[in-house]
Amino acid sequence: MSAPEKGYAVVLGATSAMARYLAIEFGKAGYGVVLAARDMEECEILAADVRVRCAVPVHALSFEAGDFASHDGFFDACREAAADGITAMALAFGYMDEQANAQADFAAARKTIDVNLTGAVSITEKFAAYFEARRAGAIVIVSSVAGDRGRQSNYIYGASKAGLSAYAEGLRNRLYHHGVHVMTVKPGFVDTKMTWGVVPFAAAPEAVAKDIAKGLRKKRNTIYVPFFWRYIMLLIRHIPDWQFKKMKM
């Protein structure tokens, strides 16, 4: 297989359903793909899938968002796998526990923030510096609508995602001046194991991935997937505090 024309896309958190289909979208668009996840057995299976479907080079690497010390070594491994030709990165990892648990057990709350925010900052800064030096590249950060407003039913996860959204916004601002695009993705309910049995109506991850790929091609800044969540959150964000605090959303 020759060097991919579009360079390599690195997908962090590749084992989530959304990330899996996003990797396929990258492959179909002509990118080589580096899949990174904790679960190497699954990661290798996913790599085979992208390879067969898209006929592009695909590598599987071990990555642990919450293990900050490993991020330097991981980034080096990425560069090597991509023959120093990384042109895109998608951050699709995330940890969500039940609110009741996160409230009661600080270790659970800490893990949520460590993975979703601290880990995100740690690894993304490395890609940011890499792209900035080359004045080329694109970063996709998968946040969540949960970060748009802190609700009693999910505010610890929400806080971590709110932080991630602000981080992505600032990064977009910084990297714009260096020719690098950063897109924030805010999914509502997506039909994955996170919502299975909990939420009756959720978007198909294949459709969500197509929306993300389209948004990236159009260099959108922030997209909601599916699109109507933008309007749902617009309404929710406009509920005044004195009203919102009384609600049980």
Next chain:
Amino acid sequence: MEATATRSISGWGRTPNEECAVFRPERRRGLPWILGNGGQPHYIARGLGRSYGDTAINPGGGVIDLTRLNRLLDFDPESGVVTCEAGVSFAELLDVFIPRGFLVPVTPGTKFVTVGGAIANDVHGKNHHRDGTIAQFLLSFQLLLPNGEVWNCSREENPEVFWATLGGIGLTGVILSARIRLEPIETSYFNVDYYRATNIDDVLTKMRDTQERYQYSVAWVDCLAKGASLGRSVLMNGRHARRGDLSGAAAKNPLGHPNKRQKAIPFNFPGFALNPLSIGAFNEVFYRAHPTVEGKLVDYDTYFYPLDAIHHWNRMYGKRGFTQYQIALPFDAHDALVDILGRVSKSGRASFLAVLKCFGPSNEGPLSFPIPGYTLTLDFAMRKDLPAWLHELDKILLEHGGRLYLAKDVCMKPETFAAMYPKLDAFRAVRDRLDPNHTLQSHMARRLGI
């Protein structure tokens, strides 16, 4: 570790519809975990739910939805062998491999079936008389047993298990992955010769006469026609189109993938929508619209999957649902076939779909459906008095060495099933060896006493 969703699920016929605890693992290791720790008394694997009856529902137990374990693992363009997980659908295989010049070698009337489901029902297509069932193209598969072991099954390795699983409706184990030999094609089009037959004798004769010359053969039957026109049909014999057969846009894109506008039935039709008058009208139009003509060029989607173009077409039968009655009768039971067709026509139980094909030699699968002869498929709206009436037809089948298809059945009696499948005990022996506690069970398995 693996969450469940309590859902009311059914087969494609939408009856029976039962509440089950549904798992949908996204990782391979989720499967042994579910079988060992899922907290349910028993389980059955499920694909895309296109079986008509109760093969993939398990009220009172767990249902494992395998559609997320749908990764392609390997493909060898030299041999055309694809290795993939059981959750991969035929639709996906067509999407990925038609552009590369390969077709799924045996396919049922819908592309929305999984590889696992295709194996578990030993599916056949319009080319059984020439190519057999999917078993003919199945090199091997990996089977997960309830005890956690994974067995590789092929004609050479664990052959008893290989054959028991083909048509074994998921009772021997959970199929994890399979290796299938795809068929190389020059174009994605078919050359179809249409023959309008005046009645059942005409079409049966024509089918027998022309079989040798065509790889694919199927007849649409007007099951409402009476008297001298009983069983009037349109026979559609097909072969792969070669590059030289194409012209115009098709010639520029011989392996093209038609993007047909998809329609969908958005809601349940009222129960009276499909009735002898409406279906009769449709039949008249269809029959008139298909005179004898040769060499029509048809894309693979239209030739193989005419109904897939209408999403949720099963809603046309309304909330009560329907069942598909598919029979296989030996060639010498020609009179029984005509008798059954006559009774259907007289009963006024109109079948929206009535399809006739020829079967070639059977294989070693103890529960494999096809036997050499004719196969007729009919839809019937579910009514309270339907099962009893179908049991009368079952009697005719039994008298003539015929049988019903488990992938469609919803009301056959256990004694009937045992009589139709003489190798049932051999199947039970293999199954009991692999799964002594019957951890894998379904509503159908319990209904038929398998």
